[in-house]
Amino acid sequence: xxxxxxxxxxxxxxxxxxxxxxxxxxxxxxxSRKLKAIFCFGEDDSGTIKIVPAVYKKTGNAVWRNxxxxxxxxxxxxxxxxxxxxxxxxxxxxxxxxxxxxxxxxPHIVLNDVQDDVIDLLDKIKNQILTQREKTGNL
RNA sequence: AUCGCAAGCUGGGCAAUUGCUACUUCUGAGUUUACUCAUGGAGUAGAGGAAAGUCCGAACUCCAAAGAACAGAGUGCCGGGUAACUCCCGGGGGUUAUAAAAUUAAUUUUGUAACUACGGAAAGUGCAACAGAAAAUAUACUUUCUCAGUGUAUCGAGAUAAAGGUGAAAUGGCAGGGUAAGAGCCUACCGCUUUGUUAGUAAUAACAGAGGUCCGUAAGGAGUUCCAUUAAUUUGGAAUCAGUGCAAACCCCACUUGGAGCAAGGUCAUGUAAAGGAUACUCUGCAUGCAGAGUAAAGUUGUUCGCUUUAUUAAUCCCGGGUAGACCGCUUGAUUCUGAUAGUAAUAUCAGGGCUAGAUAAAUAAUUGCCGUUCCAAUUUAUUGGAAUACAAGAUUCGGCUUAUAGGCUUGCGAUAUCA
RNA sequence: GCGUCCGUAGCUCAGCUGGAUAGAGCACCAGAUUUCGGCUCUGGGGGUCGAGGGUACGAAUCCUUCCGGGCGUA
Numbered sequence: 001x002x003x004x005x006x007x008x009x010x011x012x013x014x015x016x017x018x019x020x021x022x023x024x025x026x027x028x029x030x031x032s033r034k035l036k037a038i039f040c041f042g043e044d045d046s047g048t049i050k051i052v053p054a055v056y057k058k059t060g061n062a063v064w065r066n067x068x069x070x071x072x073x074x075x076x077x078x079x080x081x082x083x084x085x086x087x088x089x090x091x092x093x094x095x096x097x098x099x100x101x102x103x104x105x106x107p108h109i110v111l112n113d114v115q116d117d118v119i120d121l122l123d124k125i126k127n128q129i130l131t132q133r134e135k136t137g138n139l
Numbered sequence: 140a141u142c143g144c145a146a147g148c149u150g151g152g153c154a155a156u157u158g159c160u161a162c163u164u165c166u167g168a169g170u171u172u173a174c175u176c177a178u179g180g181a182g183u184a185g186a187g188g189a190a191a192g193u194c195c196g197a198a199c200u201c202c203a204a205a206g207a208a209c210a211g212a213g214u215g216c217c218g219g220g221u222a223a224c225u226c227c228c229g230g231g232g233g234u235u236a237u238a239a240a241a242u243u244a245a246u247u248u249u250g251u252a253a254c255u256a257c258g259g260a261a262a263g264u265g266c267a268a269c270a271g272a273a274a275a276u277a278u279a280c281u282u283u284c285u286c287a288g289u290g291u292a293u294c295g296a297g298a299u300a301a302a303g304g305u306g307a308a309a310u311g312g313c314a315g316g317g318u319a320a321g322a323g324c325c326u327a328c329c330g331c332u333u334u335g336u337u338a339g340u341a342a343u344a345a346c347a348g349a350g351g352u353c354c355g356u357a358a359g360g361a362g363u364u365c366c367a368u369u370a371a372u373u374u375g376g377a378a379u380c381a382g383u384g385c386a387a388a389c390c391c392c393a394c395u396u397g398g399a400g401c402a403a404g405g406u407c408a409u410g411u412a413a414a415g416g417a418u419a420c421u422c423u424g425c426a427u428g429c430a431g432a433g434u435a436a437a438g439u440u441g442u443u444c445g446c447u448u449u450a451u452u453a454a455u456c457c458c459g460g461g462u463a464g465a466c467c468g469c470u471u472g473a474u475u476c477u478g479a480u481a482g483u484a485a486u487a488u489c490a491g492g493g494c495u496a497g498a499u500a501a502a503u504a505a506u507u508g509c510c511g512u513u514c515c516a517a518u519u520u521a522u523u524g525g526a527a528u529a530c531a532a533g534a535u536u537c538g539g540c541u542u543a544u545a546g547g548c549u550u551g552c553g554a555u556a557u558c559a
Numbered sequence: 560g561c562g563u564c565c566g567u568a569g570c571u572c573a574g575c576u577g578g579a580u581a582g583a584g585c586a587c588c589a590g591a592u593u594u595c596g597g598c599u600c601u602g603g604g605g606g607u608c609g610a611g612g613g614u615a616c617g618a619a620u621c622c623u624u625c626c627g628g629g630c631g632u633a
Contacts, residue, residue, distance in 0.1 A: 006158070007178085011500085016463080018500060052500060062191090063531055067504090070159095074505050077158065111505060 030117040060103030
């Protein structure tokens, strides 16, 4: 796996994986409430992280939505080493989507507007996974 | 030079690092030796003028073939262009505004600009609120005029549709004659209808004639206006230059039109699963399960006709279950650029050159530096600092239309200022 | 992607074969009743008929272009 790459195998491509994240995933919000993330563990044992950016249709027009998705992907690509170390067997499925931001508030959105929130979300996910693993280990 | 309007064009540039998609190629691995897989390397390419809205038109695919009739839908001045069009180009008519000329005024003519779904209202049906006497079969409120009566300013009988008033709209307009008063009742001009000639492919335009009553070159016969109706102008029936507007009301006429759409459609893989149900009825012939006929059902994406199918291990459909994968379709095309020729133009033809995204929870990005363009502030007057840099992103592909759009460039027209 | 339907008062809807004050229920306001409140009765306010353009004497209604929203479709 490239240290700063984001190839096809690191993205969610299948429809049933998307619906699995939506139905059984756990939701967390960033500290500034700008973004939210949904994550869960998949069934296969590839030992990778798969992400997908999801933007609701009402947040802006196609140009803005495309740009936000690219910014999510870029900021994850630069900071994905936070989560790589703790993944051992199960595939981690992760969806990032905007919570309170839309085109009216940020007509010209740039990377620094979302990168800190993405780092915040990745840290929270890391902590939750580690605490859950400790509980199961104790039991 | 500035400002405004209209039309057309353009839609920031260069570099570095990291990353994504497709293709080519190298390296490595696996084997079926030409395919697959890589934390691999290198190279090339990677959103628009509207990609948008999905408002029209096609290509392409399937529905047996794409057949007939009707219904339905669409289009609607004329000609041309095109694969086709609710598109484009050219021409004509109309409406509105404005300027000039004619003119006592109203109006007319000419020019310019904008708009124009612009076939038929005399095939038929329907609608026309309020107001008004009367709204499509016309009719008579106030007048005006005649006659008769008398109480001399009113009533009665009749004539009239010019004037007033209503309305969006009142049976052509206006002037003169005529008359008791009036009326195409008659006349001139305008308008309208129609015939011919000329120009034009045509829409149409220009010119000449005819048509509102006098006799005829048309068959009808005589005058004039209206309805009934008869003791009276006396027989008959309406008419002879328009009987309003609305067809983006129904409709009529002419032309066009089968339906569905790339989630079309095809191949492969996975999989319930050799699962279950349905595929009818009647008659005739015989060799007793075949043939023929009829009904019925299903399909033919509105209806009818026509056509196809209706059983013995096969096919079709229904129900239930499963997969929501891969590949083809998928990008060389009514293609684009340059030049020549034809044409007023849209466009067409010819010659030469170019290849320019094919993604699929969906690639074309992020950061930084330098330079552009516009605005603001500061001053060292050409520098510094700050801000802004639009609308918006393919999803089978083309031709249009519509809508959004910072800034810049070109051309034309108009206004203002300055100089010669 | 393709195909379809709908926008009327704060809310839910009528009116849409053109005709003038756009109507009903709930909600709101005022008055009456009540010691007060509710129920009830009486009265009132509130609409650029999603936006622009056109046809027509006249448009919520007909035509057309946009804007917003819903539904269906393998």
